[in-house]
Amino acid sequence: MTEYREIITKSVVAKGRKYVKSKHTVQPPHKPSSILGCWIINHKYAAKKTGHKIEVNGSYELNVWYSHHHNTKTSVIIENVSYNDEISLRYRDKDARNDHEVIARVLQQPNCIEAEISEKGQHIVVHAEREIAAECVGETKVCVAFTNEYPGDDDWEDYDLDEELEHINQNVFDHE
Template sequence: MSQYREIITKSVVAKGRKYTQTHHTILPPNKPSGILGCWIINHEYKAKKSGKKVDVFGTYEINVWYSYQNHTKTAVVTDKVEYKDVINLTYRDDDCEGDDDVWVKVLQQPNCQEAVISESGTKINVQAERELTVEVTGETKVTVAFHDYEDEWDCERETAEEHYDK
């Protein structure tokens, strides 16, 4: 005869995922004549659950290497960007307790897709992308069947005799 027991455990109870494209305008100190490179570094973020959503707050730096004075000199301009991504959650278990533990995984680090000189010729337009996924863990119940008898084991009986002399 088997019986059932409920075990309370922590598990992933909700997930969410978001892909974001952003457009940034950077004003360098010199009028650019060409874009030599663009890279995004120092990505940092933190997350907080808010109802059935997760707010991810983050920052990163956009670095654009450009030429100026008719391609005779070069410089790098840096712009620090702040962002907030609101990620909707899909729940597997609506009856969970303590679901405030949030885990963020970066699927695509912020990355420059395109960097071009604006039509006015004084600014640099940067298009960037990033993709994040979040998981929320909480306490949930698992029902397991168990048997209240012990299986018979075929074990050999061992004997031992020990002597301790002082």
């Protein structure tokens, strides 16, 4: 006879992701002649659940290498940038409980798409992109069917567990 049990377990109950393009204006101390390079480094972020969204607060440094004084000198200007992204969630389990555990991971680190000198020639405009995914882990119920029939000792004699285990992929968690 088949019976059913409800098991309460933790699982991913909601997911979301956000891709952002942003534009930052940097004001160097000298009038730029040309842009020699632009890097984004030291990205830090933290995520928390607020309502039905994940709020990601983060920061990174813009490092712009540019020439000035008619391409006779170079300098690097460093600008700290802060951001606040809200990621909307799609719920897989609307009846989940205690879904305040948040897992956020960066899919695309902040990256410079383009750096250019502004039209008036006094500023540097940096175009950047980033993408973050977030998940909420919560308690949910799983319904499992089982039978009350337990095999006797004689029923296990012909069962070869080693043969069954040979078919298991033991490298399933290798990331190579």
